[in-house]
Amino acid sequence: MSTQVPSHDEVALGHSYDGIQEYDNPLPGWWKWTFWASIVFTPLYIMYFHSGAAGRSVEEQYQASATENTRKQYAEIGDLASDQPTMVKYMQDPKWVGVGQSIFKANCVSCHGADGGGNVGPNLCDENFKHIKALPDILxxxxxxxxGGAMPAWGKRFSHKNDVVLVSVYVASLRGSKPAVAKAPDGSPIPAWPAE
Ligand code: HEC
Known part of the structure; x- marks a missing residue:
């Protein structure tokens, strides 16, 4: 350690501890500036992001733009018909099955499990179904x-009819997959989905 020689603009504060003297060295201007700036910034940040106003968190903004993006993509396919040929067609198309999956992730996993293995609601990956015998029954x-609403009616909740069709396509595609946690089968075995 080298001994620092005080320069002319350093002012000794006039006390010493064990022979160590203290000089009045002001903090650098940039340091004080960031200190004051963070104090000014904090309440503004808290008011903006933590006031409970809708649509401000990064997650909500992401959800909003993801939804917006899906809407734009819906322009590509128009209004899908709620029927078996439409389901069979879109089951072959990974892009639209993926849109169905994102609708499932946002609305269904609490009751049917992250990968459809079942929770409160039945396992959607096995060969047994309670209310379904053919593809249109899923719709x-x-x-x-x-x-009685234990399985809610999504037709009223989704803002676009295509949401129901594409999430149905995704549910149909789950059949035969291996979920991480599989609930025991409910209902009875049903015939295979029709081929393309
Ligand atoms: C609040 C919990 C809950 C949510 C959320 C939920 N479901 Fe269900 N779902 C159920 C229950 C419970 C049943 C079984 C009803 C019965 O036992 O008759 C069911 C049944 C089903 C069935 C019929 C299964 C069969 O064996 O016949 C399908 C398909 C289905 N849900 C799809 C979905 C999709 C897709 C979503 C999301 C858009 C969804 N569910 C969201 C609770 C839920």
């Missing part, structure tokens, strides 16, 4: 709900 169950 109907999701649109209208069953069991």
């Amino acid at each position: 109907k169950v999701i649109n209208d709900g069953v069991a």
Whole structure:
């Protein structure tokens, strides 16, 4: 350690501890500036992001733009028909199955598990179903709900009809997949989905 010789603009404060003297060295201007700036910034930040106003968190902004993006993509396909040929067609198309998956992730995982293995609601990956015998039944169950609302009616909740069709396509695609946690089968085995 080298001994620092005080320069002419350093003012000794006039006390010493064990022979160590203290000089009045002001903090650098940039340091004080960031200190004051952070004090001014903090309440503004808290008011903006933590006031509970909707749509301000990064997650909500992401969700909003993801939804907006899906809407733009819907312009590509127009209004999908709620029928079996449409489902069979879109089941072949990974892009639209993926849109169905994102709708599932946002609305269904709390009751059906992250990968459809079942929770409060039944396992959607096995060969057994309670309310479904053919593809259009999936559309109907999701649109209208069953069991007195234990399975909610999504037709009223989704802002676009295509949401029901594409989430149905995704549900149909789950059949035969291996979920991480699989609930025991409910209902009875049903015939295979029709081929393309
Ligand atoms: C609040 C919990 C809950 C949510 C959220 C939920 N479901 Fe369900 N779902 C259920 C329950 C419970 C049943 C079974 C009803 C019964 O036992 O009759 C069910 C049944 C189903 C069935 C019929 C299964 C069969 O075996 O016949 C399908 C398909 C289905 N849900 C799809 C979905 C989709 C897609 C979503 C999201 C858009 C969703 N569910 C969201 C609770 C839920």
